Every structure is written in C-alpha cells, then in structure tokens.
Amino acid sequence: MTFWTTPIGWTLLTVGQILLVTVVLLLTVAFLIYGDRKIFAGVQMRKGPNVVGPFGLLQSFADLGKFLIKELVVPAGADKFVFLLAPLISVTLALGSWAAMPLAPGWVISNINVGILYLFAVSSMGVYGIIMGGWASNSKYPFLGALRSAAQMVSYEVSIGFVIITVVLLSGSLNLTTITEKQAGGFWNWNIFGGAGLHNLPLAIVMIPMGVIFFISGLAETNRPPFDLPEAESELVAGYAIEYGSTPYMLFYLAETANIILMSGLMAILFLGGWQAPFPTAGLTAHWPLTLISLFGLFWLVLKTFFVFFMNAMVRAVVPRYRYDQLMRLGWKVFLPTSLVAVALVAGWRVYAPVIG
C-alpha cells in the first residue's frame, strides 16, 4: 500500500475515483431523465419514451447522439466566448459538487471539514451558468429568463442556508460524513425526526417542516417545475436556453439533472440519514467485510435519493407553475421567517434541553 500514499499514487487514485463517480453519475443522469419522462407520462396516462431499446430504456442515449451530431449555432450578435463558456461552467459546477458527497461508509472523494458549506457554495455558483448564457445570447427572452433565474436562486438560497444551519446545529458538524454518522441506528435517529431518537422527538415538529422547506427550495434552486420561471415556455419560450442547441444545450440539460440528483441526495443525507439503514444494523453487519458494508450503505443512499427524485418528478407532473410574484412571496415572506424561527428554536433546544446521551 505504500505506492498509493506517494504523491503520484495518490493523484492516480483520486483521478480514478473522480472518473468512476463521474461515469456512474452520468449513467444515473441518463436513466433518471428517462425515469422522469416515464413518470411524467404515467401521470398524464401516456406511454412516454418506449421506442429505443427495451421499454425505451436507451432513449437518453439516442438523445445524446442526436445532440452531438447537430450543428452548433452561435447567434450573430452573441458574445461568443461567454456564450460557449456558460454551459461549461454549469456542467463543471454540477459535477464538481459531487466531490464532497459521502456515498457510502468510507466512500467519499474528499472528506472535507466544511463539506456542506462547499456544496452550498458550489450550488450558489450554479446561477452563473444560466445568467451568463442568458446575457451572452444577446436576445430578449434569454435575458429575461436569466434575470428571473438570478433573482429566484438568490432568494431561495437564503432559506436553504437557514435550513442547513438547523441541521448543522443538530449534528454539531459541517462535515457531511459526520452528519450522516450521527444519524445511525434507525430511522428515529434521522434529522427529520430531531436527530436523536426519543430525546429529540419534540424537535420533529420543527424539523419535518424544515425538510419540506428544503425540498421545495431545492425545486426552486434547480429551476424545476413548479418554479421553472426562467424557462417558462408559455411566457419566455424557453428562457435562457432559447439560443442554445446541440451540445451546449445538452450540457445545460445535463447540469440541471445532475443538480436535481444532487439536491435529492443532499436531502437524503441531511434529513433522511444518508447511507444509514432505517433500522439498527450494528448486529447485522458486525461480521461483514468492509466492502459489503459500503455497498449496503450505498444501496440505502441510492434508494433514498431515488425516492426524493420520484417526489420531485411527481411535483413536476402534478403542480401548476407559480406566478413570479407568488414565487417571491413564498421565498421571502413564508420560507425565510419560518426557517429563521426554526434556527432559533433548534438553537434554544440545543442549549437548554438536557444533553443527549
């Protein structure tokens, strides 16, 4: 094992891990786009994609081929450099945020102390891809879409920040692995139920609404319906993405889906226990090899992430689009005060409630 601790070995190992996570993530994105369309179709009693491959499973790959061989069109008045940089920034940030995600016990590319702040920072930078794309297109609808998107994402980041603070107060750490480890030992220890079994159960009154607020703010942050105002096709045609086609458009789409999965995964980690099973596993996994324990953890994280994603897709299919002033009202007048009060309540509980055993 000495080779893997030398600088060269370490670099090779890290690059290998990054490649592995990226490839698996891209495959997940491909199949989740298919799943999203199937769910959407199912709600509307359609069949959805069913032609390419068995049950249409290869639809996303057919779309990929189509995007790649289309001609790349840059509008005449566009700022060419920024126009092409925008989708690249979007996709880089969307994939880069996975570096700090604890995928299973011991499986994380970079176990940094400020993991959750890193994710928050990277997701708050995601707005630049959209705002640069909208501006560089040099056209009215994309610009309006970009402005909407900037205002929307900045607004909802505030409430996401406060919700994250409540979770951090419960866990006492900004490290995502530590946050997950603190929720071990059954679903009653998950942060959505107050984080420490019966003792903190009264906090569930605060934390369940926090989970809901996080979920809804996540929808707004990723520009998903019912908050897809930046690309509202009834008002802005396709918003910031109008002038894009071919590969740059695909990159935007890829970044959006990767961000949705990230938000689902973050919801799973912060509130639903991450890779912890919903029942005590100490006796069950005592004699298992490490790899099996990790795979077992990965299974639960993937299950929870897909569950949140499924809810995400159902919301998209069921809920009508918000009007812009309603969106702003919800963010600033409902979520912000609620989460601010929740921060005070959780902090008060942590100070005055008897210490957790």
Place this chain on the structure above:
Amino acid sequence: MALQAIAFYLMAAVTLASALAVVSAKNPVHSVLFLIAAFFSAAGLFVLLGAEFLAMLLVVVYVGAVAVLFLFVVMMLDVDFAQLRQGFVQYMPLGGLIAGGLAIEMIIVSTTVATKGAARLNDTPMAMGKDPTAGMSNIEAIGRVLYTHYVYFFQAAGMVLLVAMIGAIVLTLRHKPGVKRQIIMDQVLRTPKTGMRMVSPKPGEGIDA
C-alpha cells in the same frame, strides 16, 4: 510542498491577472466576470493557507450573492464606453493614490508578519496559558473567539448591517395608492357561500350588478 508552491503561484497569478482584467476589460460585464474569477482564486489561496472556512464563506457571500447582484445590475445598465474612457485620465491620480496607499499598507503588514509572525489566538486576552486552539478545526477556533472575546464587535457589525439594510428599504419603499394587491388569506378563506350569488333573472331582463 512543491505541489503547494505550484498551486500558490498558479492561483496568485490568476488572481492578479483577473484583477488587472477587471479594470482593463472594455465590456463591464466581462469586468464583473473577471472579478468573480479573482474572488474564486482568492478563495483558493485561503484554502492553501488552511483557512477552508473563510474560503467557503468568501465563495458563498461574494461569489454566490454579492457578485450575482453586481452582474444583475451591470447587465441592465446601458454603458457608454466612450464616456467611460474619458473619465479614465481624470480619475487616474486619485485612483493611483488609493492603490498606492493600499500597496504600502499591504507591504507593511506582510513584512511584519514575515519578521515577527502572525498574531495568534494566544496573543488575545482570552488565551488561557497554552494555545487553546490546538487540535481544533478552524471553524471551531473562529467560533470560540468570535462569540466570546469579540462578541460585542460581532454584534455591533451585525447592527451596522441591519441599519444599512433598513436604510436602503426606507429610501426605496414607495406606497403607491390604488394598487390592487393579492391577499392570499382572503382567497384561501373564500367558500362557495361567500364567493357565489344565486340569481334567477327573468327572460329579457339583465341582472343588476
């Protein structure tokens, strides 16, 4: 260490180059984008120093929020480039003076740090004999001093920001008379009883509203 040195020079060079580009770029939007690049590589320098908490805060606050609003405003401005160039010579001496002053301060600070070492936590009055931050992450260390010894300054800074925010709201708030606003509560409380009126008009007659 060689890797760190390479990373440092790379990020320092990117910071300086983008800072230069901020003032020299022709398009103001490009200027803001370069400013963001400068912030970002400065955050990278913080990470190299081991101050990962400050680095993340720099990205969250400046890149994620302040610069977005900056970009927001600059994109909507209709800037006359010729006029901008005109002012350049006029403001050159003042700008040069400020930049020179900042440079001298920075040089004094860095020479002091290089010769005497940076101020450590145990130089502060809250130090209890030995280095109290030993074995702590820097988030914890910052929290320890910020909420104990410096709590009044911290609160005062918060008050200043609050007053500034309220001032901005007071300056820009206008109450237009006669604006129809949506009252969500009224809409939610609407029932068939309050929202509907049954009338039976006779043929050939309208209903008076």
